[in-house]
Amino acid sequence: MKLNARDAAGYFSRPDPDKLGVLIFGQDAMRVALKRQELVAALVGPQGEEEMRLTRLMASDLRKDPAALADAIKAVGFFAGPRVVFVDEATEVQAKAILPALEEWQPGDAQVVIAAGNLNARSTLRKFFEGHPNALAAAIYNDPPSRAEIEATLQKAGLAEVASDGMDALFALSRALDPGDFAQLVEKVALYKIGDATPATSADVEACAPTSTEAEVDDLLNIVAEGRAQELGPMMRRLESQGTLPVTLCIMATRHFRTLHAAASDPGGAAQGIGRVRPPVFGPRRDRMLRQAQNWGRPRLEDGLSLLTETDLTLRSAAQTAPAMALMERALIRLAMMGRPR
Numbered sequence: 001m002k003l004n005a006r007d008a009a010g011y012f013s014r015p016d017p018d019k020l021g022v023l024i025f026g027q028d029a030m031r032v033a034l035k036r037q038e039l040v041a042a043l044v045g046p047q048g049e050e051e052m053r054l055t056r057l058m059a060s061d062l063r064k065d066p067a068a069l070a071d072a073i074k075a076v077g078f079f080a081g082p083r084v085v086f087v088d089e090a091t092e093v094q095a096k097a098i099l100p101a102l103e104e105w106q107p108g109d110a111q112v113v114i115a116a117g118n119l120n121a122r123s124t125l126r127k128f129f130e131g132h133p134n135a136l137a138a139a140i141y142n143d144p145p146s147r148a149e150i151e152a153t154l155q156k157a158g159l160a161e162v163a164s165d166g167m168d169a170l171f172a173l174s175r176a177l178d179p180g181d182f183a184q185l186v187e188k189v190a191l192y193k194i195g196d197a198t199p200a201t202s203a204d205v206e207a208c209a210p211t212s213t214e215a216e217v218d219d220l221l222n223i224v225a226e227g228r229a230q231e232l233g234p235m236m237r238r239l240e241s242q243g244t245l246p247v248t249l250c251i252m253a254t255r256h257f258r259t260l261h262a263a264a265s266d267p268g269g270a271a272q273g274i275g276r277v278r279p280p281v282f283g284p285r286r287d288r289m290l291r292q293a294q295n296w297g298r299p300r301l302e303d304g305l306s307l308l309t310e311t312d313l314t315l316r317s318a319a320q321t322a323p324a325m326a327l328m329e330r331a332l333i334r335l336a337m338m339g340r341p342r
Contacts, residue, residue: 021112026140083110202283227340
């Protein structure tokens with residue numbers, strides 16, 4: 001039978017040990033692997049692998065040895081407890097080697113967990129699991145995690161207390177990071193808060209968030225938006241040495257100033273406008289961008305966006321003569337001079 005996305009999250013943490021098996025499939029191998037890992041751990045427990053109650057098989061090997069899956073399903077272990085046979089990287093090509101063993105499954109045999117890539121509706125593997133009364137098929141989509149899934153990740157990591165702004169920051173990062181990176185971030189925040197009974201805030205999340213070139217570009221754009229032109233040179237040299245392209249800087253600067261412009265143009269004022277921008281900003285970054293929007297005001301932000309548009313056209317022009325990074329740096333210096341506090 002089919003296991004829909006809403007029910008899958010709860011089932012993977014509390015599975016039925018008497019099922020024939022579960023087929024987990026999807027386009028994103030990382031998402032499939034994380035769900036499979038959660039399901040197997042819930043079935044065999046923390047000591048399952050040490051007690052040899054977990055057997056791992058590669059689907060590609062079953063074509064050479066079709067009896068391997070049936071033997072593993074029927075094998076009797078030395079330790080008491082549920083047994084699982086995990087088949088990884090299954091495709092429709094291996095269906096003929098997998099299905100006969102599943103058809104011979106009897107109560108008391110090991111449960112079979114199969115991880116596969118993207119299987120279409122005509123797949124015989126999908127049809128078997130979706131049509132079997134004692135088996136489940138779960139499609140894993142590339143959708144960002146729901147709030148319930150985020151809360152389950154927090155609980156698993158032992159992060160019990162999260163402030164509202166901290167939850168908002170985690171929610172936003174869950175849409176920007178891969179599932180594995182997001183799980184690592186939550187674990188890092190949980191470790192960061194050991195010995196601290198106060199709820200995790202957006203500042204705590206920001207302190208643990210992965211650093212990247214994009215974060216350094218954000219620092220550069222804050223320098224520009226706050227009128228600190230004298231600090232531009234070293235940051236530009238650092239980003240240039242990391243291979244950051246001038247066009248990339250122009251695109252990100254335009255995005256930053258459009259956000260400020262949207263906040264400054266809100267009829268209710270910049271304080272209300274910053275709360276309505278998309279994608280949302282949180283915590284100290286939100287407060288900082290609010291101050292920038294209030295200092296610039298809509299007219300100067302429109303002038304700044306015009307300058308960035310002209311720079312973007314120049315960078316993409318075939319008639320460009322000056323070095324691209326020098327053009328970009330000059331534009332940012334001009335912006336910084338425009339943005340000096342009044």
